[in-house]
Amino acid sequence: MTQSCDPFLSTPLARRKTIGVMVGGVMVGANAPIVVQSMTNTDTADIEATVSQIAALAGAGSELVRITVDKNEAAAAVPHIRDRLQKRGLNVPLVGDFHYIGHKLLADHPACAEALAKYRINPGNVGFKEKKDKQFSAIIETAIKFNKPVRIGVNWGSLDQVLLTRLMDENSASKNPQTAEEIMRETIVQSALISGKQAEEIGLGRAHIILSAKVSQVQDLIAVYTELASRSNYALHLGLTEAGMGTKGVVASSAAMAIILQQGIGDTIRISLTPRPNGDRTTEVQVAQELLQVMGFRSFVPIVAACPGCGRTTSTVFQHLAEKIQSQLRENMPKWREKYPGVEDLKVAVMGCIVNGPGESKHADIGISLPGTGETPAAPVFIDGKKAKTLRGENIAEDFELLVHEYVVARYGSGAEKEQA
Secondary structure: OOOOOOOOOOOOOOOOOOEEEHHHHHHHEOOOOOOOEEOOOOOOOOHHHHHHHHHHHHHHHHHHEEOOOOOOHHHHHHHHHHHHHHHHEEEOOOOEEEEEHHHHHHHHHHHHHHHEEEEEEEOOOOOOOOOOHHHHHHHHHHHOOOOEEEEEEEHHOOOOOHHHHHHHHHHHHHOOOHHHHHHHHHHHHHHHHHHHHHHHHHHHHHHHHHEEOOOOOOOHHHHHHHHHHHHOOOEEEEOOOOOEEEEOOOHHHHHHHHHHOOOOOOOOOOOOOOOOOOOOHHHHHHHHHHHHHOOOOOOOOOOOEEEOOOOHHHOHHHHHHHHHHHHHHHHHHHHHHOOOHHHHHHHEEOOOOOHHHHHHHHHEEEEEEOOOOOOOEEEEEEEEEEEEEEEEOOOOOHHHHHHHHHHHHHOOOOOHHHOOO
């Protein structure tokens, strides 16, 4: 059984043991680092737009990218999308999202079936009535033929109505009937498990199966995944579907997945945010990374601690500096990650006044305590817990940026770079 979450634990519970699934060179499960993934919202048939968005998502840190394959034109575009990405030096695994006619698209477009690193199918709409098992089997057999893993993704917006009706009828006849909500949750869990078993019976190994069970309410997601984890050792993909826009989507997804992850459940995650019109799709990648990082599972970019501000900090200098430093670190990470191994663990503090500023700065690897409103225009800088120097004048922000870069080179750079620093 999955352990319960202890709210007083300072670190997450041990990861649940699952079967590892290799997805285009990325390991999902088997205690590998939790994988961040995302999904495009372009028309996949538009090759250039889809390549551009995949490149942006991969550049932001998405380790798997899912694309919609819903028509012949989209299926035909997939191998070209893969080839163009590879010409750019991007080998991010592509996941094909299939609904309703996935069996036909995969059969008619073998190049698409080969180019994708994984297929995602929904047992609620893979086929209906007498066609369901036949079409499900066709997709699984294609996956076996091309040696591809499959995510069987249940979604309560398209739940298997035959299974739901049967469980509702059985519940009605029970002496101790459960609530409709409990039966809905049980249907979701059973749909995933039954489909996983069916795929295995067809011949797809457990090391090629990932399950997901997405719902749109926080408590339902926690309950469903806790139960699913207790009844299987499949690798699990986490995601709160239809989470919403802006802060609501971020809060809902983080609240739900933080509790599940804390219990050691989850091998790959996606934060499903509704973007603003023409908004930046990479936001969901950044939120997923930050969730995993603040919980202590992975490190992606250096952490910047900054105070919220108060009446002592009516100047916006520290706010601008904190934003600038955070942006600079994130922008530099693609090249820094290769050049300065371990830099993602760097901790930086940008504080607004002398109340908590010096103490917080001492806890960071490098930190600055800016003068508050009306205080002496001097900003002490602390490096590795010790006061290193004091910055003054109009160029405090630029001077501190330079110190951060020098610290990165000195701590994480090669021998020659350290000598120069």
